[in-house]
Amino acid sequence: MYRKRFDGMDCSIARALDEVGEWWTLLIVRECTQGSRRFDEFQSGLGIARNVLTARLERLTELEILERFPIAERANTFGYRLTAKGRDLYPVLVALMQWGDKWLAPDGKPHIKLVEHASGRPVEKLEVRGADGQPLGYQDVRFAAGPGATKKTRDVIGNRNGRVLRDQAEDES
Structure with a gap:
């Protein structure tokens, strides 16, 4: 099936969606933030077909969102980890999670809370804020x-x- 490309548009949102707009892509990035590194971990965590996962991992590596690295304890085996470009997607995942928690959580009860490791305090809701700290729509x-x-x-x-x-x-x- 033909997929429209947005890489020529004068819009950062469209160009970003060209790289990460397919749902498996962000779910693979999510799995990386949850500690998955190996092909079998991604496959079991997502229930994704092997051929689809292979294609997505190759694409994410080409885009420099993921990088391959040798797994020391397994000869001739490579893992995947986020690059700086990939780690910069974390706030996008948190924003999607917070939106889903607000609008889609069963009975309004999210399954997971984000808590700052060092302090134990809940992570604040992501918002666009002005210079004075006030939320902006x-x-x-x-x-x-x-x-x-x-x-x-x-x-x-x-x-x-x-x-x-x-x-x-x-x-x-």
Whole structure:
């Protein structure tokens, strides 16, 4: 089946989804954050077909999200671990988990709590915050052109800001 590619779009979200938007990808990254390293651990933890897992591990390695490393206690066996690029996906996983806990947990009771290891305190909810620490929603944030902005991007920014920020003012009246 043909899959649309987003790597040419002027949108960081679309380009990120091009790399990690397929569900097995983030589930493999999740398994890495839970200590899985070997092919058989990924397969048993996810119940994923061998051919699909092989393809996803190869792709994640090509994208430098995972790296292969030799497993010392098993001759001629390699494991997989997150690279810095892969570890930077951890907040994405936490945000998805927190969203799922809020909206999808059976009876509103999440199965897992995240707790800071050193202090034992619960991890705070991830939020977009302003310089003063106040939570911000999408209607509180204005887009501005970045250093890589094209004319098309600038047009999208102007259109988005005009619609979203204006709608907020209308919503409040």
